[in-house]
Amino acid sequence: MNRTRVVVIGAGIVGAACARELRLAGFDVLVVDRGRPAGGTTSHGEGNLLVSDKGPGAELALARLSNRLWPRLVEELTAEDPRAAAAVEFDPKGGIVVATTEAGARALTAFAAAQAAAGVRTERLSAADVAAAEPALTREVTAAVRYPEDAQVQPAGAALALLGSALAHGARLRADTEVTGARVEGGRLTGVRVPGEVLDADVVVNAAGPWAGEVSARLGAPVAVRPRRGEVLVTTPMPGVVRHKVYDADYVGAVGTGSGDLQTSAVVESTRGGTVLIGSSRRRVGFDDAIRPEVLGAIAAKAVRLFPALADAAVMRAYGGFRPYVDDHLPVLGEDPRLGNLWHATGHEGAGIGLSVGTARLLRELLTGQTPSMPVEEFTVDRPAVVA
Incomplete structure (x- = not known):
């Protein structure tokens, strides 16, 4: 069993998808959110899983990867918990x-x-x-x-189903817990500060959506989200x-x-x-x-x-x-070269619902040393549009 401790910051759909992928890969996963699961951007979306609005390039490739994963994911969720899966309301209507x-x-x-x-x-x-x-x-x-290939889900239902699956497999959740800072040792992030304590971490995933810029600044490696x-x-x-x-x-x-x-x-x-x-x-x-x-x-x-x-x-x-x-309209995915152990999974703008599962799959592959399912060079943290 991989006992690498991962703190995922953000319990929206991207954070939930990442938590599930990493937990199924054997990581020790703790999800931290300053509010309640799916309570931010996720609950204010339309639930679109789109390829139609993306021109050729990296984002379209990520959308196509995600659209291949969604039907399989719904099948897996249905086998685990049919009621939670029904709340996803997956509809491949085009x-x-x-x-x-x-x-x-x-x-x-x-x-x-x-x-x-x-x-x-x-x-x-x-x-x-x-x-x-x-x-x-x-x-x-x-x-x-x-x-x-265009489809739709109920975004909050999908996020809660993903998070529920992660928790059922052994992940943990700390809601109403705001990240206030970082513990850094030898240039590497070893924990995140929350009110009254430090949460130990070998890996921290910044999946805080539109608040990812604020969170990254608190951790000492700001990104322009x-x-x-x-x-x-x-x-x-x-x-x-x-x-x-x-x-x-x-x-x-x-x-x-x-x-x-x-x-x-x-x-x-x-x-x-x-x-x-x-x-x-x-x-x-x-x-x-x-x-x-x-x-x-x-x-x-x-x-x-x-x-x-x-x-x-x-x-x-x-x-x-x-x-x-993000100014160049591309997600931010990967390890931060300025601060070891800090990873980002954010910047999806209005496409986060659809791209969440592909993002999570790529994150798992990168963290486990597998060959990514698609090239990720255009999503790197150190590109000009991202480094604040």
Whole structure:
């Protein structure tokens, strides 16, 4: 049995996935979170497992690795605890990306062609195909591409199932416990300070999401991970109105922009319970958690242009959260060269739900000396966009 002591900081979905992978590999795992499991960014997401929004490159490769792992993971969780697995609500329903202008159609067609060349399954849809797939969608569609590999989970349910599995296999959890500093000996991290004590560690994994920048600074090796806020509207149940994840082609540009100004695009999908999730927005406002009516209005306006039937929808709530943003839009994964024993698994921005299981698999492979399932050089900690 590997008795390497690992402290995972963060009990969101990335931390939970890492805890499970490492515990199954035999590590002695303790998860520490300043709040409650899945209580931060994870519970404020939409649960997307997407390849459709990623161009060729390292992030797409990580998304494809993760999408291969998710179905197997759900099978494993079902064998362990069927009730917890049911709460994951894994739904491989596919996604449809649409353009409503000629310029948008050209951009979407070129983007999809590049993805297809990289191995992503893409299907060009005719006007009749679009009407059959999404009867409530606007007819003012100039191009549409279906992505059969896109899927969805219930993010909090998925995180709790992963964490529950880790705990069932012997991992431990310390909730309501904030990391305040580090114990460093000989240039290596040997423990993390929490109120009243030091938690011994041979490895520390910073999986604190948008708070990873603050946590890393407290540990003495700051990384430039900052919060980027987003909001989502939730309607009352409207079963059958929206059948896939549907978004306009502007979404890819909104994800990729480095602007701190408000970016909105129409992202519409239903949940298993029939409610419709309407996003999305991106803006850098620090940790200001105020919900702005003008942001919700901008999101709703774009969604109604895609699905006119939503004009009469009853919105029962809105929520917002913070995504872990890095300037080059790539995750941060690997050991920190400035401080031995400190590893980072963060910076996924809005893709953390989908990328969590692939990230965890790569972390386990790196820590155990195995050949990684994909190249990880573009995720390193010492790249210019990350080192603060």
